[in-house]
Amino acid sequence: MKKRVLCMAVGLLALSTASATVAVAQSPQPTNHAEVASSIIADPKFKAATAVFDRDHEKIVSELIEITEIPSPPFKEKVRAEAYRKKLADLGLSNVEIDEEGNVLAIRKGTASDGKFVAVIAHLDTVFPEGTEVKVRREGTKLMAPGIGDDAKGLTVVLAYLRAMDEAKIQTKDDILIVGSVGEEGLGDLRGVKHLFQKGKYKDKIKSALIVDGGDMETVTNGATGSKRYLVTFRGPGGHSYGAFGLVNPAFAMGEAMAQFSRTQVPSNPKTTYSIGVIGGGTSVNSIPNELWMQVDMRSVSVEELAKLEKRFLEIVDRAVDTENNARSTKEGPITVTKELVGDRPAGKTDESNDIVQAVSAVLKAYEYKPKYNTSSTDSNVPMSLGIPAVTVGRGAAGKSDRSHSLDEWVDVEKGPDVKALTAGLAMLLSVSGMTDSSL
Amino acid sequence: MKKRVLCMAVGLLALSTASATVAVAQSPQPTNHAEVASSIIADPKFKAATAVFDRDHEKIVSELIEITEIPSPPFKEKVRAEAYRKKLADLGLSNVEIDEEGNVLAIRKGTASDGKFVAVIAHLDTVFPEGTEVKVRREGTKLMAPGIGDDAKGLTVVLAYLRAMDEAKIQTKDDILIVGSVGEEGLGDLRGVKHLFQKGKYKDKIKSALIVDGGDMETVTNGATGSKRYLVTFRGPGGHSYGAFGLVNPAFAMGEAMAQFSRTQVPSNPKTTYSIGVIGGGTSVNSIPNELWMQVDMRSVSVEELAKLEKRFLEIVDRAVDTENNARSTKEGPITVTKELVGDRPAGKTDESNDIVQAVSAVLKAYEYKPKYNTSSTDSNVPMSLGIPAVTVGRGAAGKSDRSHSLDEWVDVEKGPDVKALTAGLAMLLSVSGMTDSSL
Numbered sequence: 034m035k036k037r038v039l040c041m042a043v044g045l046l047a048l049s050t051a052s053a054t055v056a057v058a059q060s061p062q063p064t065n066h067a068e069v070a071s072s073i074i075a076d077p078k079f080k081a082a083t084a085v086f087d088r089d090h091e092k093i094v095s096e097l098i099e100i101t102e103i104p105s106p107p108f109k110e111k112v113r114a115e116a117y118r119k120k121l122a123d124l125g126l127s128n129v130e131i132d133e134e135g136n137v138l139a140i141r142k143g144t145a146s147d148g149k150f151v152a153v154i155a156h157l158d159t160v161f162p163e164g165t166e167v168k169v170r171r172e173g174t175k176l177m178a179p180g181i182g183d184d185a186k187g188l189t190v191v192l193a194y195l196r197a198m199d200e201a202k203i204q205t206k207d208d209i210l211i212v213g214s215v216g217e218e219g220l221g222d223l224r225g226v227k228h229l230f231q232k233g234k235y236k237d238k239i240k241s242a243l244i245v246d247g248g249d250m251e252t253v254t255n256g257a258t259g260s261k262r263y264l265v266t267f268r269g270p271g272g273h274s275y276g277a278f279g280l281v282n283p284a285f286a287m288g289e290a291m292a293q294f295s296r297t298q299v300p301s302n303p304k305t306t307y308s309i310g311v312i313g314g315g316t317s318v319n320s321i322p323n324e325l326w327m328q329v330d331m332r333s334v335s336v337e338e339l340a341k342l343e344k345r346f347l348e349i350v351d352r353a354v355d356t357e358n359n360a361r362s363t364k365e366g367p368i369t370v371t372k373e374l375v376g377d378r379p380a381g382k383t384d385e386s387n388d389i390v391q392a393v394s395a396v397l398k399a400y401e402y403k404p405k406y407n408t409s410s411t412d413s414n415v416p417m418s419l420g421i422p423a424v425t426v427g428r429g430a431a432g433k434s435d436r437s438h439s440l441d442e443w444v445d446v447e448k449g450p451d452v453k454a455l456t457a458g459l460a461m462l463l464s465v466s467g468m469t470d471s472s473l
Numbered sequence: 474m475k476k477r478v479l480c481m482a483v484g485l486l487a488l489s490t491a492s493a494t495v496a497v498a499q500s501p502q503p504t505n506h507a508e509v510a511s512s513i514i515a516d517p518k519f520k521a522a523t524a525v526f527d528r529d530h531e532k533i534v535s536e537l538i539e540i541t542e543i544p545s546p547p548f549k550e551k552v553r554a555e556a557y558r559k560k561l562a563d564l565g566l567s568n569v570e571i572d573e574e575g576n577v578l579a580i581r582k583g584t585a586s587d588g589k590f591v592a593v594i595a596h597l598d599t600v601f602p603e604g605t606e607v608k609v610r611r612e613g614t615k616l617m618a619p620g621i622g623d624d625a626k627g628l629t630v631v632l633a634y635l636r637a638m639d640e641a642k643i644q645t646k647d648d649i650l651i652v653g654s655v656g657e658e659g660l661g662d663l664r665g666v667k668h669l670f671q672k673g674k675y676k677d678k679i680k681s682a683l684i685v686d687g688g689d690m691e692t693v694t695n696g697a698t699g700s701k702r703y704l705v706t707f708r709g710p711g712g713h714s715y716g717a718f719g720l721v722n723p724a725f726a727m728g729e730a731m732a733q734f735s736r737t738q739v740p741s742n743p744k745t746t747y748s749i750g751v752i753g754g755g756t757s758v759n760s761i762p763n764e765l766w767m768q769v770d771m772r773s774v775s776v777e778e779l780a781k782l783e784k785r786f787l788e789i790v791d792r793a794v795d796t797e798n799n800a801r802s803t804k805e806g807p808i809t810v811t812k813e814l815v816g817d818r819p820a821g822k823t824d825e826s827n828d829i830v831q832a833v834s835a836v837l838k839a840y841e842y843k844p845k846y847n848t849s850s851t852d853s854n855v856p857m858s859l860g861i862p863a864v865t866v867g868r869g870a871a872g873k874s875d876r877s878h879s880l881d882e883w884v885d886v887e888k889g890p891d892v893k894a895l896t897a898g899l900a901m902l903l904s905v906s907g908m909t910d911s912s913l
Contacts, residue, residue: 260715262758274746274770274772275698275746275770278744278747278748279746282749284731284748284749284752284767285731285732285734285735287728288727288728288729288730288732288734288749289728289735291725291727291728291729291731291732292725292729292731292732292733295722295724295729295800296800306714306715307718308718308760308761309722310724310756310761311762312752312753312754312762312765313752313753314753315751315752316750316751317750317751318702318751318770318815318816319748319750319770320748320750321750327724328755328758329758330759332715360735375758376758
């Protein structure tokens with residue numbers, strides 16, 4: 034038996050020598066990911082799976098339309114979740130369920146599990162509110178509808194991978210945890226994956242994660258922009274602008290905070306940013322306001338830099354309140370402030386040298402895609418922040434989708450490029466979860 | 474003929490010796506206002522006028538209700554103006570008209586005119602928008618309706634003075650210009666009196682002004698709070714809070730302006746104040762805003778201090794914009810700012826020693842009212858700012874009205890105090906415009 038290295042160890046040295054179904058890279062030298070990719074692509078079972086994509090492409094497109102047309106607004110993913118749960122159950126997967134947070138979960142057992150999972154995650158929610166028209170319009174190979182790319186396409190291709198693997202009788206070494214996550218977008222604040230990795234039954238049991246949520250196969254998101262978002266509200270006693278002049282004014286406290294915040298120095302590498310996006314409050318030009326507020330956004334690819342920035346910001350706010358309370362009279366009451374954390378996405382990174390990034394890249398290169406490393410905010414943020422290797426990969430061909438988060442979102446499912454993307458996507462999944470040697 | 478001094482010169486030494494109908498204070502020594510007041514009050518014609526108030530009190534109350542129930546929202550005083558014009562015309566006054574701005578004007582000729590007018594002004598507008606229920610509710614002597622005090626009562630008492638003068642055949646030395654002014658309230662920004670004193674046919678022909686717009690006979694408003702109100706809008710290219718970080722942000726320019734403005738030192742005497750009352754703008758927490766704005770209020774009883782404050786504020790805004798344009802990138806466009814003057818009420822003062830203030834005070838004291846000098850924002854602002862002696866006086870008894878600018882505004886027309894207030898009001902008018910000697 035020629036020794037074939039089809040699996041890889043992610044973030045740890047896997048030593049499942051007990052399993053007869055798998056050949057393991059036991060040497061300290063790094064896995065040759067290009068060789069793994071070639072072996073998968075050359076495997077007869079993999080070729081059989083590819084043929085399924087080709088034969089069933091129109092069915093895959095139909096399923097994309099079906100999923101897209103189930104509305105899935107923020108915090109209201111239930112109907113789409115139930116449909117997705119049923120599809121996974123119909124595939125014969127085990128432990129199919131909807132967890133406490135609303136995530137759909139299912140397990141595809143591996144042949145040499147080490148007790149930990151490779152998670153494959155696509156998200157159920159869209160950015161679109163209830164009542165948004167989600168009927169898909171089709172013009173040739175171009176399909177248009179809100180959310181059709183982000184992330185109905187991700188949910189669809191995962192189903193396609195699983196069906197093709199089943200028909201081609203492809204097995205993996207690792208147990209795969211399939212996840213349809215809730216709350217990836219906006220104020221959802223990654224609540225689905227936060228629950229999954231931090232509270233749910235599989236927490237501490239996921240060793241790596243492949244997030245299928247990139248518009249483009251060439252984009253490999255291995256950096257997680259962390260963000261902290263605050264709604265900061267300054268309150269005071271208010272009063273007549275003339276008659277009560279001399280009393281503390283929330284506008285001056287807030288202005289001081291804004292001005293001091295504007296002087297913050299942040300590194301460009303690791304990229305760290307801050308902004309004040311929305312402000313409001315007050316009732317009339319001739320009244321000292323009772324209440325003013327601002328929405329603040331802080332981001333960094335570095336956990337440490339984000340924490341430093343957040344600390345500085347919170348101190349600035351408190352200091353600005355003190356400054357105003359010392360500058361004017363508090364006899365009718367002082368300025369007070371509430372700092373409400375309305376968004377909290379952890380920063381993180383999976384190093385380019387990490388096996389999961391290298392495995393994905395090698396597959397992409399094998400298909401003549403040019404991987405571009407990227408930093409963004411996706412479900413990967415949570416595992417990355419916990420030190421769990423994760424990468425967000427594409428769900429379709431390069432240049433074949435656009436206008437995410439807009440009402441004229443579209444994807445192009447031209448068969449050639451789409452089947453090629455499906456094929457590469459399955460190869461990535463198999464490289465990460467360890468394709469069991471066909472010859473065994 | 475015993476020489477009686479019943480008239481006074483306001484702001485100038487009147488020397489109408491040509492007139493046989495009037496005795497003039499020709500000496501350089503100050504007018505004895507107490508003596509003038511006593512003489513008026515003792516005059517048989519004045520007593521006859523007082524009897525008219527007593528006899529016709531219920532008619533005066535009916536006219537107050539009638540005027541109050543003609544809605545007169547800001548910038549929509551036309552219907553009430555037309556009704557007031559008709560009442561003045563029916564009184565047989567001359568030159569009755571509505572001017573280009575909407576003010577109602579009428580002249581009551583004097584017996585020894587120097588070609589200049591004493592203006593008697595009450596305002597037509599209310600603060601209440603179209604559609605506000607203005608039906609008067611009556612509970613005994615208490616009448617409730619929006620605007621009934623401010624300034625329907627002012628309009629009404631002026632009509633009562635004129636009717637009583639006519640019936641009692643009282644003449645004045647000076648020509649009296651009766652004015653129902655528009656735009657006294659809020660964003661009306663004193664447009665009626667601005668037109669009257671600065672543009673209309675009587676500009677430069679008004680030598681003093683009695684504004685009938687005080688809630689209370691004891692309040693003598695001889696100080697005019699000037700105000701400048703600005704809507705300041707900061708605009709920039711906007712962009713993604715993370716992707717476009719480094720571009721100029723209007724929030725930082727505005728925050729800098731707010732903070733610098735908060736450090737402004739203003740004198741407490743002459744009282745000078747500033748406030749930021751309302752702020753807004755921006756679309757989402759994760760976008761650098763395109764546009765933010767603030768409403769700013771600055772006031773002073775001193776023209777010079779208000780001008781200094783305004784200049785400093787405008788410089789602060791410009792400097793804050795420059796600071797932001799220097800602090801961050803303007804490659805997608807710089808921060809720009811517009812400073813829109815949305816309110817401009819001139820400051821001014823009629824000195825307590827001025828004859829008009831002393832004349833009014835002497836009458837009030839004669840009726841055992843206790844005059845309190847006050848600074849406020851009324852139609853008096855405009856003549857005061859031009860150096861024309863003006864004073865805002867009461868339209869009703871002390872403690873007999875409240876809740877101006879609110880829907881539950883009320884006046885109490887209990888006959889005794891109300892007739893006393895009417896009597897004192899007429900005596901003030903006669904003292905200021907020079908009552909022609911009854912004995913002639």
